[in-house]
Each structure stands twice: as C-alpha cells, then as structure tokens.
Amino acid sequence: MKKITFLLIFTLLIGLISFNTVALAEDGEFVISNLEENDITIEVEKLKELPVVTKDVTSVDSGGNEDNYTVKGALFSDLLDSLGYTKSDLKAVNLVAGDGYSIELPENVLVNRQIILAYEIDGEPLGEKVKPVRVIIPEERAMYWIKNLTTINVVDMVKSVEIDSLVLMETAFGQLEKVDYTYYESTDQAVGISNLIEKFELTTNSRTVSFTAADGFEKDEQVDIFKDGYIKITGDNAPLFISPDIPKGMHVKDLLFVNYGSTSVCSLTEALNVYEKSSVEDMTGISLKKLVEEAGLKSADKYMLTASDGYSVEVSSSDLENGILYLEDGDVVRTTFSNLSKKFWVKNLLKIESIM
Secondary structure, rough: EEEHHHHHHHHHHHHHHHHHHHHHHHHEEEEOOOOOOEEEEEHHHHOOOOOEEEEEEEEOOOOOOOOEEEEEEEEHHHHHOOOOHHHOOOOEEEEEOOOOEEEEEHHHHHHHHOOOOEEEEEEEEEOOOOOOEEEEEEOOOHHHHOOEEEEEEEOOOOOOOOEOEEEHHHHHOOOOOOEEEEOOOOOEEEEEEEHHHHHHHOOOOOOOOEEOOOOEEEOOOOOOOHHEEEOOOOOOOOOEEOOOOOHHHOEOOEEEEEEEEEEEEEEEHHHHOOOOOOOEOOOEEEEHHHHHHHHOOOOOOOEEEEEOOOOOEEEEEHHOOOOOEEEEEEEEEEEEEEEHHHHHHOOOOEEEEEEE
C-alpha cells in the first residue's frame, strides 16, 4: 500500500513538473544581449511576476491606418529594475523579431516613452506568430511594435555630434545622377545615397544616421543600411528614404532633416511647409535664422553661404535675421536680405556653414 501511495505521489510530482515545463515552453522566452557579460534569457513567466500593466492603445502604421487593442504585460523599465538597471543606464536598444525584422529605438523614445512587453492582447494569450511577447510603445508608430520578439540588443548610442554645416537637398540633388526607382505601383526618380556622400565628401564616425520627417517623426538608422539606400525625390511622400535592405514600414517619408555626422541635409520644400514664412520685398520664404536654429547648426559669429558653382559669401549672425531662403521655379534655392546688397543674394545655395 505504501508503495502504491509513493508511486502515485511520485507520478503526480512528475506530471506537475512536466506541466510547468510545457507551460513555460508555451509561454516562451527572449534574450537581452550586451547588458552584461553573458546574454540574459527572460522567460515570459518572469514577466508575469512583475507589476502588471493593462492599457488601451492605438497603433498607427505608415499609411495612417489605426488598430485598437487592450494590452497586458510588464514595463521594460520594471524588467530592467529587476535586473539591477534603469533605462537611464542604456543609450539605445535594438529590437529583433523572429523573422529578422529589427529596429533601433532612438534615445528619445527609449527615455521618454512607456515600453510595454505584452503577453496578452484583448484578453487573449498571444498567437503562435506573435509569441513570446509583443513590444507596445504608446504614442509611437507601429514600426516599433515588434511581434515575436527574440532579442533586445543593448547598443551604445554615439555621442552627440555638433552640426556645423547644412546642405540643401534641392541644390545637392540637382548635381547627382538620377535613377528610376519603382516603389509600390509608381516609378519615380531617386538618387543613390552613396553618391550623395561621395559627391559632397560627407563623413561620420557615428554608428547611426538620424531622420526628422515633416510631421515630427524621428528615427535612427544604421549607417551601413543608409549608405546602401536611396532618397526618392519625385512622386508621393518625396523626399522619401528607401532601401532594399529593410521592410517598407521602416522607410521614412517627407524628409525634413537627415543628420549624417556633423552635416544636416535639409529639404527646403518641406521646411517651407512646416515653418512660418517671412517676406523680404516681394519674396516669401523661411527665415535663415529660423532654419539654422531648427537644423541645430552650431551657433557662430559668422556663417558661410556657398552656391553650387562655388561662389560664397560670409554673413554675420545678426544679418541672418534679415535674410530668407525661398524656392524659385520649384527647385532653385535662393537667398535675399532686406539689409544687404545683391552680392549676398545667392542663387542655387548649396551649403550654410558655421564659421568660428
């Protein structure tokens, strides 16, 4: 009788252990890499031990389509806290999905947004294609909402680099070879980014390049992916960063600024759509001072204005307030000043540089 009782208890224990192992396997796990010397495996069961967050969220894709969910999970910040870290200890992370899709969270998103590691959506466990967790970042686009998360890779954010030159896209692109690029159903013109970098001798020691779109959207991308990409300059959503190496959802439309090292490349067309306009005589454009400030150009006593043919003039910081940039015939960048002679009225302006 004792033997039977022992065997029964033993069998029940084995069954309970097996059940827990199966449940754990079904819930799944992901890895945090480069946080410590060895990778840290995070089981979903561990997430469920952390404070629970339930939130109604809306995802918005690149086409403006919206989906509403109620998600349940744990905060990334609480997970880090359980490991002895905080978000302020990290400079950037790269999220990797099971299908190879990856995206880097820029520092402003990592620091300022709530990052939910969701294990339930709309009251149901995640489906097989979404497990083990889905990343949910309220107020950020769906491109960051990684499904089937496999790895959170901790990376170093490159130190901030001062911007000392501003290149105008319209003038720069006029000097580059155009190629036909088919995007969805439309074939438009594009320029190769490697040609842009080579032509204007752009350099960087940074690991990433940053984009700012006309609607305020900001994104970082790896330099190697950027170099292999294109900027579509005609058609819908131009200027549009595109690359055959990344999914279309990671492309950036209506580019306003592209920061590559110490150079910011700016679309004056988009700037004129975004910022308040000023007038000088019968010309309407954007204040030179305003554009310099928005681009983050290093403050200086003087600035060099250089045209595509090499012609250049220096203007003082105070004179910037009296000048505007405008477009003539749609793509010719010009300057004019209310208080300076016509030699400062540069045609086909290519670059603005800080002079210390």
